[in-house]
Amino acid sequence: MNEYIGIILINIGILFNLVSCLGLVRLPDVYTRLQSSTKAVTMGSSLVLIGIAVFTGMFSVAAQSLLTILFIFVSAPTAAHAIARGAHSSGIRVERITAEGLIGRTIEYELLDVVRVGEKFKKDRFDHTLETCPIFEIEEPIDDEELLERVSKVLAPRLKMRPRELERMLLERENEATTALAPEVAFPHVIVEGQNMFEMLVVRAREGVRFSEEQSHVHAIFVLVGTQDQWHFYLRSMAALATMVREDDFLEQWKQAEDEEELHKILLERSRRRHLTD
Amino acid sequence: MEIAIFFSLFFLIVASFMALIRVIKGPTAPDRIVAIDILGFILVNVCAMLTVITREDFYMSVALAWALLSFIGSIALAKKLEGKEFDE
Numbered sequence: 001m002n003e004y005i006g007i008i009l010i011n012i013g014i015l016f017n018l019v020s021c022l023g024l025v026r027l028p029d030v031y032t033r034l035q036s037s038t039k040a041v042t043m044g045s046s047l048v049l050i051g052i053a054v055f056t057g058m059f060s061v062a063a064q065s066l067l068t069i070l071f072i073f074v075s076a077p078t079a080a081h082a083i084a085r086g087a088h089s090s091g092i093r094v095e096r097i098t099a100e101g102l103i104g105r106t107i108e109y110e111l112l113d114v115v116r117v118g119e120k121f122k123k124d125r126f127d128h129t130l131e132t133c134p135i136f137e138i139e140e141p142i143d144d145e146e147l148l149e150r151v152s153k154v155l156a157p158r159l160k161m162r163p164r165e166l167e168r169m170l171l172e173r174e175n176e177a178t179t180a181l182a183p184e185v186a187f188p189h190v191i192v193e194g195q196n197m198f199e200m201l202v203v204r205a206r207e208g209v210r211f212s213e214e215q216s217h218v219h220a221i222f223v224l225v226g227t228q229d230q231w232h233f234y235l236r237s238m239a240a241l242a243t244m245v246r247e248d249d250f251l252e253q254w255k256q257a258e259d260e261e262e263l264h265k266i267l268l269e270r271s272r273r274r275h276l277t278d
Numbered sequence: 279m280e281i282a283i284f285f286s287l288f289f290l291i292v293a294s295f296m297a298l299i300r301v302i303k304g305p306t307a308p309d310r311i312v313a314i315d316i317l318g319f320i321l322v323n324v325c326a327m328l329t330v331i332t333r334e335d336f337y338m339s340v341a342l343a344w345a346l347l348s349f350i351g352s353i354a355l356a357k358k359l360e361g362k363e364f365d366e
Contacts, residue, residue, distance in 0.1 A: 007282045010327070014289045017320060021296035024316055030308040033300070037312060041319045048323045052338075055330055064338035065326065068345055072319070075349035079315055083352065086359030087308035 006055025013047030016040045030087045031094055038080040045072050125233060126240055130267045133200040135260045141207035141217075144174060148188065151201055151223050158199050159192060159225060166192070166225070178211055185245045186211060187238060189224040191231070198226040198233060204254065204263055220245065220254050244270040287327055294320045311355045318348025 023036025046069045053062035134154060138147070152167035159166065169190045173179070179188045186209070201223040203209075208217025222241050226234040244250065250270065257263045297320060300313035325341035328334075357363075 003279060006330075007279065007286075010286050010330075011282065014286050014293070014323070017323060018289050018293045018296075021293040021316065021320070024300045024313060025296050030306065030312060033309065034312050037316045041316055045319050045323055049326055049341075052326050052330055056333065056335075058335055060335045061329055061338050064335070064342055068322070068326075068338070068342045071342070071345055071349075072322075075345065076319070079349055079352035079356070080312075082356035083308060083311050083315065083359070086311075086356040087306075089360045090308070092306055092308055 002057055003055055006051045006053075009051030009054060010048050011051075013044045013049075013051060016044030016047065020044065029094060030092050031084060034080050034084055034087075038076050042072055042076045045069075126237055127268070129198070129200050129237065131264070133202055135202040135204065135263050137260065138203060138205040138209070139207065141210070142205075143210045145171065147203070147205075147209050147221065148174065151188070151203065151221075155199055155201055155223065155225055159194070159197055161192065166190075170223075174211075184208075184218055184251055185220045185222075186218045187222050187224065187241065189226075189234070189238065191234075192225055192227055194227045195229055196227060198224075198230040198237075200224055200237065202263070202267070204257070206255075219251065283327070283330060287324070287331075290320060290324050290327065294324070307359060311352065311359065314355070315348065315352040318344065318351070322348070 017040070020037040020040030023040070024033050027033045027036055049065035049069050053065045056062075136154070138150075148170045149163075149167050152163045152170065156163040156166045169192065170188055173190045174188060179186050203221040203223070205217075205219050205221065208219055209221065211218055224234060224237060244267070247270070250266075253266055254263070257266060294317055297313045297317040301310050301317070304310055322341045322345045325337050325344055328337040329341075
């Protein structure tokens with residue numbers, strides 16, 4: 001009888017072990033793997049050891065298995081905590097796991113969303129545009145014509161236009177009056193034919209883009225292209241961007257950002273602040 | 279009864295292979311350390327299961343010692359991960 005109870009306990013424990021190892025293989029990042037595996041293994045090992053003590057019925061085995069259980073209960077959480085701490089301080093990030101389609105974005109966005117809900121404001125269309133707009137970086141120093149050519153190549157397919165045509169329109173607008181409105185910031189923009197289209201593109205130039213001889217090099221470029229019926233939103237976006245870049249530390253932060261994700265984050269945070277001061 | 283013991287050992291081996299997969303695949307150092315930690319626990323269970331098969335109680339002592347050692351190993355690796363030396 002004891003043997004049957006023992007073997008049942010052992011097999012339940014091993015089921016726990018198996019599930020925890022499954023979690024180790026299947027889950028997306030260190031922290032989730034830790035949390036699935038260490039807890040289940042503690043439970044599983046304890047069950048196996050109790051089962052063995054019941055199965056054999058020997059006093060020495062029972063005593064040693066109790067000691068081992070005690071030790072595992074102390075050591076497993078300690079080790080897990082130390083590993084999590086080490087992983088965190090060596091700079092491992094938490095994977096976003098709530099929605100499959102959004103993998104690649106990190107927990108910071110999620111926190112930003114939480115803050116939004118907490119402060120009771122809704123994301124408006126401009127926030128949405130900021131989140132989805134493409135950002136790219138230019139490492140080498142170039143002039144405005146080359147910049148507009150590159151920008152047109154990216155934006156034209158989204159607007160169902162030919163790149164050459166868009167480039168020509170942007171250049172025409174540029175020649176009428178320079179779009180480098182603030183120091184080190186430029187807003188190339190143009191109204192195109194069609195309906196219900198609005199696209200924004202953000203460029204960060206590390207070495208700067210030369211717009212004209214007398215002005216300083218431009219590091220942040222916001223390209224806005226919209227159709228006539230989006231006129232209202234077009235102007236509002238431009239105004240919002242102007243407010244955001246006017247803040248003192250914007251350019252500094254912008255130049256120091258490491259990658260595109262960080263640039264996105266800067267824009268979103270600025271946008272949030274804009275809401276709070278409205 | 280023997281079939282039940284055989285199956286439990288088989289599943290323990292399957293579990294240890296799963297942990298080994300994570301040790302090999304990585305991709306980061308903490309992933310491997312977690313997997314090694316878990317592998318240690320699974321091996322403690324295997325040692326304990328040997329007690330059932332052989333009816334010898336000294337395998338339990340092996341299991342106890344193994345649990346102690348794998349704990350020290352995990353702590354040392356975690357310390358190293360934090361960028362500290364072992365005696366800090």
